[in-house]
Amino acid sequence: MTYIENVFVCMAAPLVVALLSLKRGQRAALVFCLAGMGACLLSAYLNTFFARLYQADAVNAATQIAPVVEEILKLLPLLFFLAVFEPAFARFRLAAVIVAASFATFENICFLTQNGADQILFLLIRGFGTGAMHVVCGNVYGGALRPVWDSRPLRAACLFALLCVAIIYHAIYNLLVSAGGTPQLIAYFVPLPTALCFRLLARKAEA
Numbered sequence: 001m002t003y004i005e006n007v008f009v010c011m012a013a014p015l016v017v018a019l020l021s022l023k024r025g026q027r028a029a030l031v032f033c034l035a036g037m038g039a040c041l042l043s044a045y046l047n048t049f050f051a052r053l054y055q056a057d058a059v060n061a062a063t064q065i066a067p068v069v070e071e072i073l074k075l076l077p078l079l080f081f082l083a084v085f086e087p088a089f090a091r092f093r094l095a096a097v098i099v100a101a102s103f104a105t106f107e108n109i110c111f112l113t114q115n116g117a118d119q120i121l122f123l124l125i126r127g128f129g130t131g132a133m134h135v136v137c138g139n140v141y142g143g144a145l146r147p148v149w150d151s152r153p154l155r156a157a158c159l160f161a162l163l164c165v166a167i168i169y170h171a172i173y174n175l176l177v178s179a180g181g182t183p184q185l186i187a188y189f190v191p192l193p194t195a196l197c198f199r200l201l202a203r204k205a206e207a
């Protein structure tokens with residue numbers, strides 16, 4: 001049995017202590033790290049709840065339930081940040097990437113506690129693949145919202161549409177991983193080039 005709550009406490013404790021030692025304007029990054037890990041912890045509970053509620057097997061839970069739950073929970077702290085603080089686009093994009101990366105980090109650590117750390121090559125491939133997939137889903141908001149950032153109605157509509165895009169991308173990734181063999185290797189490989197493409201597009205937009 002894996003006690004992911006204990007893992008969360010051990011990871012969150014140094015960040016909370018660090019928050020106490022920083023000035024108010026310097027705490028945002030650590031807060032979003034905690035939000036991302038908290039979203040991952042909560043999604044584990046909700047995934048289990050909905051899987052049992054709908055009597056879904058492992059594949060259906062991974063491809064139909066987990067992507068929806070996880071992407072919505074990753075978006076919630078960003079919506080709160082957007083509604084309460086009205087940040088500039090650059091700060092919102094940074095927050096989206098931090099939440100996604102911390103979500104992936106906590107997920108990878110929980111995977112290690114469940115499966116062990118003896119297969120370094122597989123863990124390396126999976127770690128980069130899963131991490132890149134979550135970062136790509138976070139970058140979806142940052143890349144496409146720039147043109148409509150100053151229009152609240154368009155921004156709200158685009159956020160919902162981009163959430164659907166992130167869910168579909170996540171579901172395809174989980175489906176390929178669940179298939180095993182060559183599709184699984186493809187799934188682990190594709191997110192990293194996708195993340196690099198997002199970076200190139202962001203550079204062009206900033207130029």
